[in-house]
Amino acid sequence: KVERRQGTIGRTVFHLAEVDSTNRLMGGLARDGALPGTVVVADHQVAGRGKGERPWFSRPGEGLCLSILLSPKRPIEEVPQLTLVIAVAVAEAITRATGVQPRVKWPNDLLVDGRKLCGILCELLSSADGDVHHVIAGIGLNTGLSVDDFPGSLQAIGTSLAIESGRAIDRFAVLPVLLDHLEAWVELWEREGFAPVRDAWVRLSCTLGKDITLESEGTRCHGVAVDLGIDGSLSIRDESGEVHHFHYGETRLSSA
Numbered sequence: 001k002v003e004r005r006q007g008t009i010g011r012t013v014f015h016l017a018e019v020d021s022t023n024r025l026m027g028g029l030a031r032d033g034a035l036p037g038t039v040v041v042a043d044h045q046v047a048g049r050g051k052g053e054r055p056w057f058s059r060p061g062e063g064l065c066l067s068i069l070l071s072p073k074r075p076i077e078e079v080p081q082l083t084l085v086i087a088v089a090v091a092e093a094i095t096r097a098t099g100v101q102p103r104v105k106w107p108n109d110l111l112v113d114g115r116k117l118c119g120i121l122c123e124l125l126s127s128a129d130g131d132v133h134h135v136i137a138g139i140g141l142n143t144g145l146s147v148d149d150f151p152g153s154l155q156a157i158g159t160s161l162a163i164e165s166g167r168a169i170d171r172f173a174v175l176p177v178l179l180d181h182l183e184a185w186v187e188l189w190e191r192e193g194f195a196p197v198r199d200a201w202v203r204l205s206c207t208l209g210k211d212i213t214l215e216s217e218g219t220r221c222h223g224v225a226v227d228l229g230i231d232g233s234l235s236i237r238d239e240s241g242e243v244h245h246f247h248y249g250e251t252r253l254s255s256a
């Protein structure tokens, strides 16, 4: 099914009942010349990809699994910021569409009271000429899952829009709001750089001021998250008082 909407993001939307991974499928579409802004959304992924080569599970029809092809008009060294741009856009869109107020965990998870609502996986596609870079932004948002879908200890870890709002969620009502916010935030970042995104991210953060553990490329750092840099990097002050800056990594909150 192919739909059209105004704006660049989502001008072409491919909607599939089932796919292995929307990010993987988008990789093929991009190599075949798909235009930036193309969106793939699936009712079900049988091999969804998460960060760190982990699988991403969803239940058929109970989540929004989508990938967006982007061609960011910023220098390549700033492209890692895009993941924070998307986190802010998705968090705002969720609040607009449902009233649920997620917080952002560096670099790009959305949590409600420490439970994960949405994961984001940005993958950079290398281009032959090195000039134009494409990014596949994958978003996995739990919409309809109920508490029974999170058995035992998983209830402390995961959540959904239905659980948090206490009502049934029409994921296809959330999708256009999501695409509108993504369009607006990506445009703002392309035009003005990271500063306005940083302000919004800091406002939405559940990472800053917290005791966290960060793992990045085989190293581990434990301390208090003290700042988000103007380049999107996270600063952590360890027990000895030394401040470390990270551009990549995964964080765990000691107390959410």
Ligand code: BTN
Binding pocket: 020, 021, 022, 023, 024, 045, 047, 048, 049, 050, 051, 052, 054, 056, 064, 065, 066, 067, 109, 118, 119, 120, 121, 137, 138, 139, 140, 141
């Ligand atoms: C994470 O580990 O938190 C990131 C999860 C990203 C999942 C989404 S679902 C749509 C897109 N396609 C994939 O295979 N993964 C991303």
